[in-house]
Amino acid sequence: MRDAELLELYQNRDERAIEETMRRYRNYLMKIAMQILGDEQDAEECVNDTYHAAWNTVPEKNPEMLSTYLGKIVRQKAIDRLRTRRRMKRQGTEYAASLEELSEVVAGGTMPEQEAEAEALRQAIVRFVKTLPEDARTLFVGRYFYFDSLKETAAYSGMSESKAKSMLFRLRGKLREFLKKEGFIV
Amino acid sequence: MKNEELLADAIGGLDEELLLSVNRKRDMEDTNKLVVVKDEAKTEAKRSFRKISMPLTACLVLLLAFAVAGATALVRGLNIGQTDEGEKTVEYVPDSYETVPLSELTGDVVNTPATMKARLIPYLAGEAVPVDGMEGMFVVETDAEGQEHTHIIGSDDDVDTFKVYSFNVGLPGNLYKAFETYDAAEAYIGYAGIHMPRLSKATEQLGVFTTGLMDGGYMSANADSTFHLLTTGIYAGYKISNTCTAVSAASIQFGDQYQSGPTIYKDSQNSTFTQETRTVGAREFSILRIDGAEGLNDVVKVFWSENKVEYRLEIFYTPDDEAAVEALITEWMNAFPS
Numbered sequence: 001m002r003d004a005e006l007l008e009l010y011q012n013r014d015e016r017a018i019e020e021t022m023r024r025y026r027n028y029l030m031k032i033a034m035q036i037l038g039d040e041q042d043a044e045e046c047v048n049d050t051y052h053a054a055w056n057t058v059p060e061k062n063p064e065m066l067s068t069y070l071g072k073i074v075r076q077k078a079i080d081r082l083r084t085r086r087r088m089k090r091q092g093t094e095y096a097a098s099l100e101e102l103s104e105v106v107a108g109g110t111m112p113e114q115e116a117e118a119e120a121l122r123q124a125i126v127r128f129v130k131t132l133p134e135d136a137r138t139l140f141v142g143r144y145f146y147f148d149s150l151k152e153t154a155a156y157s158g159m160s161e162s163k164a165k166s167m168l169f170r171l172r173g174k175l176r177e178f179l180k181k182e183g184f185i186v
Numbered sequence: 187m188k189n190e191e192l193l194a195d196a197i198g199g200l201d202e203e204l205l206l207s208v209n210r211k212r213d214m215e216d217t218n219k220l221v222v223v224k225d226e227a228k229t230e231a232k233r234s235f236r237k238i239s240m241p242l243t244a245c246l247v248l249l250l251a252f253a254v255a256g257a258t259a260l261v262r263g264l265n266i267g268q269t270d271e272g273e274k275t276v277e278y279v280p281d282s283y284e285t286v287p288l289s290e291l292t293g294d295v296v297n298t299p300a301t302m303k304a305r306l307i308p309y310l311a312g313e314a315v316p317v318d319g320m321e322g323m324f325v326v327e328t329d330a331e332g333q334e335h336t337h338i339i340g341s342d343d344d345v346d347t348f349k350v351y352s353f354n355v356g357l358p359g360n361l362y363k364a365f366e367t368y369d370a371a372e373a374y375i376g377y378a379g380i381h382m383p384r385l386s387k388a389t390e391q392l393g394v395f396t397t398g399l400m401d402g403g404y405m406s407a408n409a410d411s412t413f414h415l416l417t418t419g420i421y422a423g424y425k426i427s428n429t430c431t432a433v434s435a436a437s438i439q440f441g442d443q444y445q446s447g448p449t450i451y452k453d454s455q456n457s458t459f460t461q462e463t464r465t466v467g468a469r470e471f472s473i474l475r476i477d478g479a480e481g482l483n484d485v486v487k488v489f490w491s492e493n494k495v496e497y498r499l500e501i502f503y504t505p506d507d508e509a510a511v512e513a514l515i516t517e518w519m520n521a522f523p524s
Contacts, residue, residue, distance in 0.1 A: 004359075004400070067209055068202040075198055083191070099190045102197075106189035118192070122199035129204055141208040144197050148212070156211040 003066045010058040017058075018051050025067065029074045035147035036078035038093035046081055050074040075145070094147040101168070102144060105176045106185060124182045128175060139164055140171055284494040286377060286438045288415065293376025295396055299413040302359050302398045306411060359398040359413055366392070371420045375438075379493030382420045382436050383521030385514070391423035415440045424514075430507035432514060435498045466519045473515070488515055490522070497522075 006024070009017035029050055033043035050073045054066075063069035082095070129137055135157055142153035154164035179185045288296060365371040368382045371394050398413035419437025426432055458477045463470050469490055476485040488499040499518045503511050 063202070065202050065206055065209075068205040071205065071209070072198060072202075076195075079191075079194065079198070095194075099188075099194060102193050103188075103190040106193050118196065119199075121192070121196040125193075125196045125199070126201055126204065129200060134207070137204070138208050138211055141200065141205060142212065144194070145200055145205065146208070146212065 006066060007058065007063075010055065013059075018055055021051055021054060021066075021070070025070055028067065029070060032071055032074050032146055033078040034093075035149075036075065036093060036095035037082060038095075042081060043078065046074055046077045049077050053077070071146070075147075094149050097149075098144055098147050101172060105172050105179065121184055124179065124184065128178050132171070135159065136167060136171055139167055143168060284491075285440055286379070286494050288440055290378070291376050293372075293374045295375045295394065295415070295418050298361050298396045298418075299398055299415060301361060302400075302413040303411070306400070306413075307409060359400055359416075361396045361398075362393050363396075364391070364393040368392070368420070368422075375418055375420070377438060377495075380420070380436050380438065380495045381523055382422065383434055383497070383499075383518050385422075385424065385434065385517055385521060387424045387426065387514075389422045390425050391421070394418060394420055426501070426503070426510050426514060427507055430501065430503040430510060432499065432501040434518060435496075435500075437496050437498075438494055464515075464519065466522075467524060469519070469522060471519050486511060486515065488518065490519075492522070 006017060006020050009020065026047060029047045030043055033046040034040065037043050037046065050070055053073050054070055057073075058066075058069075061069070079095070129140060132140060138157045139153055142148045142157065143150065148156075150164060150168075151161055154161045157164060159167070176185065363374065365374065368384055371392060372380055372382060374394050396418040397416045399416045400411050400413050417437060417439045419435055422434045424432045424434070460475045460477070462473045462475075464473060465471075469492070472489040474487045474489075476487075484503055484505070486499075486501045486503075490497045499515065501511050501514060
């Protein structure tokens with residue numbers, strides 16, 4: 001079944017949509033959740049929550065790409081779960097490692113928490129990523145959106161780990177400069 | 187909230203178009219593979235069905251489903267492995283995604299987007315297409331232009347058994363057209379590089395299955411929507427014995443469309459998987475054998491790709507059919523032009 005047909009099941013409120021989503025995307029969603037939570041049970045719960053969120057939102061949102069739509073939902077649900085529980089178990093996960101790297105970007109700055117400013121930051125990040133050449137964009141999104149490990153990200157970016165690490169380092173510096181220029185880091 | 191968490195949240199709002207290309211690479215790395223995983227819940231249903239023997243139409247369903255789900259990625263390598271949890275896996279790893287330019291086609295298949303479009307209007311209106319007859323799990327329909335369409339149906343048990351493989355050929359973007367001869371099927375496609383292996387056994391079914399993508403997707407379908415071709419292929423079904431059926435296929439894909447999501451082949455956790463290569467002339471065929479547990483059919487799949495055409499032979503059989511299966515594999519591999 002292709003995405004178009006699957007989306008149609010959602011639109012028709014056919015519960016096979018959830019079953020088919022599980023069949024097609026469970027592994028993909030579990031991987032994202034596991035990178036953030038590092039706990040299979042928590043990840044499983046997040047993925048289940050994602051199915052329900054999709055059931056409730058797909059007809060209205062009408063996403064173009066179901067995979068990325070589901071990926072964004074599960075990513076945020078996993079992050080929310082981690083924060084809500086205020087657990088420290090995130091140490092040792094790829095999410096924790098990615099956050100540590102991102103802390104270099106915003107060190108000493110004050111990031112916007114208000115909704116409108118947060119949206120402006122989101123748009124700035126989109127602009128930044130759009131300026132990146134393909135290999136750099138792949139690295140950035142893989143590491144900081146999907147929280148894939150350095151090894152995995154390097155592999156599907158077609159470069160060595162050391163090269164990926166070096167490029168990510170430069171990207172973080174570039175992002176810091178960009179955010180400064182945009183006024184997000186004073 | 188910490189600064190880096192706010193930044194991570196902002197990155198979480200990246201546009202889907204920015205994520206898509208990375209998704210593709212991630213898929214190619216670890217999910218765009220055929221994975222055989224155990225599925226205890228469905229094993230009993232599958233077992234009870236397979237004990238009867240695999241109906242030919244069901245075999246064709248499996249093959250068609252794979253062709254659609256896998257976007258006919260050209261397959262040259264088979265990797266058998268196992269997960270950390272001990273589950274056996276089989277990965278079909280494509281060398282590349284080779285596509286055929288539409289300009290190289292001379293057959294009527296190039297006109298199928300118009301037929302797909304013609305079917306869209308009644309589809310949007312929710313009108314049922316008249317049913318001409320039933321053949322196993324198929325319903326054959328003919329539209330006002332004389333174009334045959336085949337929909338997969340079945341009893342509740344059949345539907346449940348094959349749910350994991352199911353796909354909807356009732357959508358306007360999926361067309362099946364039956365043919366009497368290999369020549370006619372090839373001519374309908376009109377691609378010089380395609381050569382369906384001619385087997386001595388008469389075909390029980392022979393047809394061309396074509397898929398098309400609709401711009402904007404079905405969710406936004408309207409009378410102005412258009413289709414473009416995605417895949418087409420010739421599928422031939424054979425009944426070797428009462429317990430042995432086979433499907434041979436030759437398929438090609440167009441453009442650079444990509445259908446996300448893994449292609450998952452589910453089988454009994456008790457099955458075993460072996461692979462081999464066999465060379466005939468200049469061709470090296472990949473062979474995957476899935477030996478079912480007691481009471482299940484065994485399966486053998488043979489792969490070859492050439493001239494941007496993916497060829498596949500799948501045979502479902504019981505141990506009593508082994509001699510016939512080996513003879514069929516040999517005949518199929520020798521049926522390609524020298």
